[in-house]
Amino acid sequence: MKSISAWHIFLLLGLFGLFFIFYQGLWGDPSALPPVIIKEPAPDFSAPELYEKENIVLSEHLGKVVVLNFWASWCQECKLEHKFLLALNKHYEDNTDFVMYGVNYQDEDRLAKAYLKQYGNNFEHVVDLKGKISIDYGVYGVPETFVIDKKGVIRHKHIGPIMGDVYSDIIKTKIDPLLAEGATSS
């Protein structure tokens, strides 16, 4: 029998490494993409409010924890999370350091208003007709939610509906700690 050389071991390890990478790829979610915008300054925007048509400027809320929720009337998952969003805003209604905005994505004002009439509303919504805000935040689809700290830095991004465990987790581990932070601390 031939002896196994270092060359053979190297080759086997290399092939095993490649096999491992491909195997890992088999079980990964092809739509799961690493969020690149976390810990980056939240892109500022000035866009009209859905009802008032007065511009909402994000940078005016520096010193507050801001939750941005991207949604659309045609989005089925948004309907699932909507009551949780209403509950989230109600949970912090007495906290002046908290503000929440919806960002209406690729939608029509008429349909967005009808949606809010049907499912209820207790926070303001920004219109993003040309998709500039969504692209600035690297949004792929809806719903997506961003939590911005008091210094205006994006600290959390959630893809998908906020409901059930995600809802309680976002309050306890994401928003509450940020509210406890000072506006000048990181």
Next chain:
Amino acid sequence: MKQPLRRILLILMTLMLSIIPQTVIAQTESLPPDLAMADDSLQEKLREVSRTLRCAVCQSETIWESNATLAIQMRDIVMERLIAGESPDEIRAYFVSRYGDYIVFKPRFRGLNLLLWGGPFILLSIGGFMLFRNLRKWTRPSPKADIGADDEDLRPIDEKQRKRIEEELRSLR
């Protein structure tokens, strides 16, 4: 003979004159509104950048090829930034800062992407080297092959082997 030739020429000219403006209109209509208004160099740059950016909500399509709303909006942003004087590389860097490397249609030559670029060549080199080694081994004349024996054949027969051979010969008789 002259009359029919003139007629044919007249028909051909009429046809050409009626087709050319329509072709121009069709080409202009197929372009996005901003692109149609832009000058040639901007159009070319938009095309160049758009062909290197992936449509984030489509599979394997660039924002130039896709008609998804997000792709159209991304194209508009590319155009706005070109008009603002940004270079194609700066625009690509902006999209990468928002969506990550995924948004670039061709993987960048760095990090784990190097495996994607270099992997096939490495495997091809390993395969080529192994093939070369084996081919050399097959074509090289082997002294063992000429003689038809190896070192083990030179060892003397022990008692056990001798008995076995004798038994086998006996059974053949």
